[in-house]
Amino acid sequence: MKSNRSYRMKARAEAAEQTRLDILAATAEFAVVKRLVDISLGEVATAAGVSVQTVLRKFGSRAGLIEAAIGRVALEVDKERPVPVGDTAAALEVVVDEYERRGDSLILLLAQENYDPQVHRITERDRRMHRTWVETVFAPCLPSSAEARDELVDLLEIATDILTWRQLRRCRALDRPTATRRMRTLISALLESSPGSRS
Incomplete structure (x- = not known):
């Protein structure tokens, strides 16, 4: 019983992290072709397959989302x-x-x-x-x-x-x-x- 609950909690955590990564990836893709000020939460949410509320729940604000997306790209650059x-x-x-x-x-x-x-x-x-x-x-x-x-x-x-x-x-x-x-x-x-x- 306990192992089943641990498995479900782990699966939920992995799904939540994947959702976060999908949102960041969508934001980074828009940043390649659009000014950051022109990237809307709605289009990011649609591209990531989530709601705007989910985006806000994960990142707090549009500014928080942009900062997190750019930070992720910076980490990738450091590795590469x-x-x-x-x-x-x-x-x-x-x-x-x-x-x-x-x-x-x-x-x-x-x-x-x-x-x-x-x-x-x-x-x-x-x-x-x-x-x-x-x-x-x-x-x-x-x-x-x-x-x-x-x-x-x-x-x-x-x-x-x-x-x-x-x-x-x-x-x-x-x-x-x-x-x-x-x-x-x-x-x-x-x-x-x-x-x-x-x-």
Whole structure:
């Protein structure tokens, strides 16, 4: 009797978690093609196969839903973006992989940051994450001087930034290998010309 009740409770908990994940996935899918401010609870609920009341019960508010959905994507990015310390070629492939998967939706997000405070918080968090990634990946190549180090990290951030990828892949319409090669050329030039670099 007790084992049956435990089984039912476990099944309910798993179903509730699956519902939560379905709602987050639906929200993330809309965020790829729409501004966050234009995503309605109704369309998310319909796409997830639940009611608006269920969405609100799970996340408390529309803002809570958006925050949770973006947070889930950020966790996925963290898992998908390993840190190959010192291996600049592998690092570039990792970051380009991410941009190829999510670049257009991230560009759409950036376009909203000046008028949506919630989006601004998200993009600022993403920038901090990217800088930390750059500092870690390129640590063996960075100068010992704090000023020179900050300058090189700034420039390496730009060389590996999503807007650099966008310029090459979307504005210039280059194929991925060519765009990646040009980003690699930027990185190599920075590492070779930086005074005090340990490359």
